[in-house]
Amino acid sequence: MKSYAAQPLPSKEERLIRFGSVPPIPGNKPTTKEKMSDLQNRSHDYLFNINQVGICKVRHPIQIRSELIPDIQTTVAELTLTTSLQRESKGINMSRLTELLERYRREKWEADFEGLQRLAAEMAEYMEQTQAEIELEFPWFYERSSPVLGMTGLNHSQASMKVIYAQGNPLEFVLKLQTAVTTLCPCSKEISEYSAHNQRGNVTVTVELDETSLPQSDWKTLLLDAIESNASSPLHPVLKRPDEKAVTERAYENPRFVEDMARLVAADLYEMDFVKAFKVECRNEESIHLHDALAVISFDNTTEAAL
Numbered sequence: 001m002k003s004y005a006a007q008p009l010p011s012k013e014e015r016l017i018r019f020g021s022v023p024p025i026p027g028n029k030p031t032t033k034e035k036m037s038d039l040q041n042r043s044h045d046y047l048f049n050i051n052q053v054g055i056c057k058v059r060h061p062i063q064i065r066s067e068l069i070p071d072i073q074t075t076v077a078e079l080t081l082t083t084s085l086q087r088e089s090k091g092i093n094m095s096r097l098t099e100l101l102e103r104y105r106r107e108k109w110e111a112d113f114e115g116l117q118r119l120a121a122e123m124a125e126y127m128e129q130t131q132a133e134i135e136l137e138f139p140w141f142y143e144r145s146s147p148v149l150g151m152t153g154l155n156h157s158q159a160s161m162k163v164i165y166a167q168g169n170p171l172e173f174v175l176k177l178q179t180a181v182t183t184l185c186p187c188s189k190e191i192s193e194y195s196a197h198n199q200r201g202n203v204t205v206t207v208e209l210d211e212t213s214l215p216q217s218d219w220k221t222l223l224l225d226a227i228e229s230n231a232s233s234p235l236h237p238v239l240k241r242p243d244e245k246a247v248t249e250r251a252y253e254n255p256r257f258v259e260d261m262a263r264l265v266a267a268d269l270y271e272m273d274f275v276k277a278f279k280v281e282c283r284n285e286e287s288i289h290l291h292d293a294l295a296v297i298s299f300d301n302t303t304e305a306a307l
């Protein structure tokens, strides 16, 4: 058989030229930072202030803590880092955002309330702006035991933290958790001689708070409990037959419409004293339809009363 590897190829340099590479032109523009024009910092009347300018879809590992096991974990976040910009400034110094992120990574920064406070304040200062926002969305993992045999495995929810810094005002936070659960249809249970259809419910909880009322314990665990404790059943990574019997019967004992889920989760959030305002979104992936069922509650604890 013919050996292709035995035939020598042109050198790497020759290959690149053959495929179209050309040498750089000499050029006459400055090559040192000091001599380069600084377009971003050129002052003029640029017609509008900008509310938010910066970078998004930044994929970056972050370190988080959890009350559940594993208690310290590295996960991959998608970040959005933005600041305000006055109408007199052409552009922000965008490279400073990833420069800061790199510095915090090297200092083993943790993405908790304190860490976000610190990063937001420093970001506003370094970018010479009065407002800054940081948002990070990441999967949060936690160990889950099966209900009878205690078989463990990892579940995960999608979590997100946003901090809003505005000079002279308390820092505001927006926290979000999206978790999947089992919901069993109460109507189906009521009308059928036997069985009841059930579905996977996707519940998204968003809460607003400020630095004067931070939660005393892990916010992720609090929101997870608000979602799962009100579902027909939580989900489990590992279930043996005795476990499967238990979760099936638990769901039958706790039927929930999508409206029931939204209202019960809202009731738990209403009772959390650190929550200023919240939103609950429940979306059931119907198993007897092609479409989903949806219920949404938005509530402001500071201006509305539940009853």
Ligand SMILES: Nc1nc2c(ncn2[C@@H]2O[C@H](COP(=O)(O)OP(=O)(O)OP(=O)(O)O)[C@@H](O)[C@H]2O)c(=O)[nH]1
Binding pocket: 033, 038, 040, 091, 092, 093, 094, 095, 096
């Ligand atoms: N402001 C702004 N910068 C952009 C945009 N798109 C890309 N950039 C990049 O931002 C980088 C320049 O960042 P700067 O922070 O202004 O760089 P610099 O002035 O050399 O850095 P410092 O002196 O530390 O402020 C360049 O690589 C640009 O390509 C944009 O739409 N707006």
